[in-house]
Amino acid sequence: MTKRLFAAGLPILSLVAASAIALPAAAQQSEPSASETAQGDLSVTIYQNNQALVQDIRQLNIPRGTTRIEFPDVSAQIRPQTLSFNADGTAIVEQNFDFDLLTPQKLMEKAIGQTVTLVRTNPATGTETRERAEVLSTAGGVVVRIGNRIEVLRDDGLPVRVIFDGVPPNLRARPTLSVTLNSNRSGTRPASIRYLTPGLGWSSDYVALYNEARGTVDMQGWVTLTNNTGTTFHNADTLLVAGNPNGGGGPRRDLVRPGMETADRERLGDFYLYPIEGRTTIANAQTKQVSFLDVQSVAAQRIYSIGVNWLQSDDDFRPASSAISFNSSRQGGLGDALPAGTVRFYQRDAQGNPQFIGENNIGHTPMGSTLSLRTGDAFDVFMQAEVEDREVITAAEYERSARYRVYENGELTRTVEVDRSVDYYRTTMRYTFTNAKPEAVVVELMQGGLDRGWWGRDFRVVSEDVEGEQINYGNRRYRVRVPANGERVVRVTYESRY
Numbered sequence: 208m209t210k211r212l213f214a215a216g217l218p219i220l221s222l223v224a225a226s227a228i229a230l231p232a233a234a235q236q237s238e239p240s241a242s243e244t245a246q247g248d249l250s251v252t253i254y255q256n257n258q259a260l261v262q263d264i265r266q267l268n269i270p271r272g273t274t275r276i277e278f279p280d281v282s283a284q285i286r287p288q289t290l291s292f293n294a295d296g297t298a299i300v301e302q303n304f305d306f307d308l309l310t311p312q313k314l315m316e317k318a319i320g321q322t323v324t325l326v327r328t329n330p331a332t333g334t335e336t337r338e339r340a341e342v343l344s345t346a347g348g349v350v351v352r353i354g355n356r357i358e359v360l361r362d363d364g365l366p367v368r369v370i371f372d373g374v375p376p377n378l379r380a381r382p383t384l385s386v387t388l389n390s391n392r393s394g395t396r397p398a399s400i401r402y403l404t405p406g407l408g409w410s411s412d413y414v415a416l417y418n419e420a421r422g423t424v425d426m427q428g429w430v431t432l433t434n435n436t437g438t439t440f441h442n443a444d445t446l447l448v449a450g451n452p453n454g455g456g457g458p459r460r461d462l463v464r465p466g467m468e469t470a471d472r473e474r475l476g477d478f479y480l481y482p483i484e485g486r487t488t489i490a491n492a493q494t495k496q497v498s499f500l501d502v503q504s505v506a507a508q509r510i511y512s513i514g515v516n517w518l519q520s521d522d523d524f525r526p527a528s529s530a531i532s533f534n535s536s537r538q539g540g541l542g543d544a545l546p547a548g549t550v551r552f553y554q555r556d557a558q559g560n561p562q563f564i565g566e567n568n569i570g571h572t573p574m575g576s577t578l579s580l581r582t583g584d585a586f587d588v589f590m591q592a593e594v595e596d597r598e599v600i601t602a603a604e605y606e607r608s609a610r611y612r613v614y615e616n617g618e619l620t621r622t623v624e625v626d627r628s629v630d631y632y633r634t635t636m637r638y639t640f641t642n643a644k645p646e647a648v649v650v651e652l653m654q655g656g657l658d659r660g661w662w663g664r665d666f667r668v669v670s671e672d673v674e675g676e677q678i679n680y681g682n683r684r685y686r687v688r689v690p691a692n693g694e695r696v697v698r699v700t701y702e703s704r705y
Contacts, residue, residue, distance in 0.1 A: 245279045249443040251407065251489065253432065255450070255547065259407035261440070264399045269294065271393040276386045282404035283382040283437025292386055294398035301387040315349055317375040318342045325351070328366040382438055406436035407489070409447055411548025413500070413569075416561060417507060417531055419554065424507035424533055426541055428500025428548075430481065432489060440489045449546035449571060450478035461567060466575025468537055470544035479544050502541050507533040511585055511648055515592040517656025517705075518634070524589040524641065527650050529565075532579040535572060545572040552582055587643035588650060588689070595637040595698065599630050631704055633669070638697045642689040652685040652697075653678075659705045666703035673697050 247265035254260075267276060287304045325338045340351040340358075349360040360367065384400065409432045416425040430447060434440070473480040483497055511527040531552055534540035547570045553561040565582025572578065613621050642648055657666055658681030668675065668683070675683045689695045 244441045251443045252446045257408040262401045267398045268395045278384040279381045281384045284406040289403040291401040297388045297390045299388045303385045315345045324370040326368040411546040413550040415552045417554045423504045425503045430497045432495045434489045439491045442486045445483040447481040463577040466573040468575035470574040512651040514653045521591045524591045526584040527588040529585045530579045530581045536575040544574045547571045589641045591639045593637045596635040635700045640689045640695045654683045669700040671699040
């Protein structure tokens with residue numbers, strides 16, 4: 208399936224500094240520029256639980272003996288305990304992750320007890336004055352000692368610069384992993400690291416254009432990648448995994464029936480894989496969108512439905528629920544497995560402009576499934592349920608429900624039989640439907656509450672104006688056709704033990 212980038216990265220984070228930070232030239236040149244990267248042949252596998260697997264193969268010149276190798280440009284949120292290192296002829300001794308990054312706040316924190324230079328500029332004349340100051344605290348603001356006085360550096364936009372004499376040795380411009388290892392030979396060879404990191408995730412979004420007159424839907428599927436790891440991943444071979452690692456299952460209200468077709472995609476255990484065509488750069492603090500589904504004229508229909516509990520009498524009319532139903536099968540459907548996400552429906556108005564009509568979420572959906580996604584309440588279709596009549600029917604005979612045998616000193620002395628009468632009920636429900644639309648509609652009515660437990664499953668339907676379908680012990684479904692600009696009353700009589 209063709210996959211294409213929808214747009215360039217969209218920045219989602221900006222940094223505003225109140226004061227400028229100046230460093231000596233030597234310190235500024237100690238790390239590569241922002242446009243450079245130490246990353247090698249990069250592969251990123253992104254899961255839907257805000258977790259990713261990063262695999263990075265770099266060509267390193269490793270000397271013989273014990274040495275310390277640094278890997279800058281790893282994820283700032285790396286889980287060090289998941290790290291795996293491999294290089295031919297080496298054995299790892301120790302690993303460290305330096306996550307104290309070079310930021311204005313960190314520089315000030317590391318300068319506590321040390322002396323810095325404050326440069327103040329007169330806004331009127333542009334004259335600069337310099338003073339040496341000892342940093343005393345950074346809790347809630349910067350407190351410094353200048354000579355015999357104590358000052359708090361104000362964050363009011365006045366031109367003040369802080370010049371540091373150097374960069375603390377444990378601060379890094381970029382997240383860096385260091386590995387101490389033993390090598391049995393010297394020379395350049397591929398060295399690979401593999402680790403898990405949070406902060407990289409993806410989600411699915413679907414844009415569906417519904418054509419009610421034709422009974423079809425055009426569906427586009429987009430993958431949205433988000434990178435909040437603190438690191439940019441350059442020119443990465445990117446793979447998306449659809450599934451729920453360590454996730455639990457739950458009821459699916461959107462799923463009418465799960466499919467039984469295998470999608471034409473690579474599978475890994477219980478997951479489906481969605482590779483992104485070509486290599487791509489996933490910038491830090493960025494979202495990126497990629498297309499993975501584009502299908503036209505899939506059969507779809509609008510469904511109106513409403514539910515009623517046992518003996519429910521509505522005080523007033525209630526709107527029916529409006530949903531759009533479609534299929535993901537290979538024949539006549541979307542023809543693909545659908546990762547969990549949000550489906551947003553649009554419909555053209557009289558001028559031909561698409562207008563938003565509702566949205567709903569779907570879970571991971573196998574190919575061949577039937578989905579029904581609620582988009583909201585119907586504006587023109589209503590129903591009122593009422594208990595029209597209810598009477599008690601007494602059984603002609605008594606039902607023997609219990610018998611007790613009494614033993615005294617090991618001998619049967621008497622038998623006690625307990626009889627009770629069994630009452631039955633005849634209940635007539637009246638369902639009144641109204642339709643203000645200029646065309647007839649079909650409303651699915653679900654009568655629930657028929658299953659009262661093992662003692663109450665003895666019920667029957669005596670009469671019904673519309674033939675129903677028994678879905679299970681507790682629910683019976685009726686499909687009621689309501690005329691255009693009209694009303695319809697449906698009655699159903701039940702006999703039950705409750």
